[in-house]
Amino acid sequence: MTTLRTVPQIARGARTFATQAALQRTPLHSFHVQRGAKMVEFCGYDMPVQYKEGVLTEHLACRQKAAIFDVSHMGQLHVEGKDRIAFMESLCVADISAATDGKSQLSVLTNGEGWHYRRSDCDSHS
Numbered sequence: 001m002t003t004l005r006t007v008p009q010i011a012r013g014a015r016t017f018a019t020q021a022a023l024q025r026t027p028l029h030s031f032h033v034q035r036g037a038k039m040v041e042f043c044g045y046d047m048p049v050q051y052k053e054g055v056l057t058e059h060l061a062c063r064q065k066a067a068i069f070d071v072s073h074m075g076q077l078h079v080e081g082k083d084r085i086a087f088m089e090s091l092c093v094a095d096i097s098a099a100t101d102g103k104s105q106l107s108v109l110t111n112g113e114g115w116h117y118r119r120s121d122c123d124s125h126s
Contacts, residue, residue: 028070045073071106 023046032039037048047070051058061067079088088096094107 024073026070026072028068028072043073047073072104 022044023041024044025046029046032048036052038050038052039046040049041047081087085096088094091109092107093110094105096105099105
């Protein structure tokens with residue numbers, strides 16, 4: 001039997017409120033801190049929300065040059081069972097069998113007709 005569950009901290013888009021000492025850090029955490037980012041708690045992670053130059057400067061830099069968005073804190077799932085790879089490959093467009101232990105793979109979930117899957121009752125912004 002294959003089971004799918006979200007990592008408890010971010011289950012169904014719910015925010016958790018952890019103490020500063022217990023916050024997780026993304027691989028780019030020190031990059032943000034060194035550049036003076038204002039860091040806040042988001043879903044159990046210490047995340048940047050703004051840099052000292054301000055939102056307009058950030059926006060213009062993104063539009064004129066390039067931007068990086070750290071997604072390592074998003075969409076974490078844990079899938080168990082002997083058919084877990086086939087199960088996940090039936091849901092998303094990624095080649096799950098090519099993933100290595102301890103690494104993540106960004107993809108999208110689809111329904112039976114190939115459309116992106118979304119449930120409005122799980123949308124924390126609705």
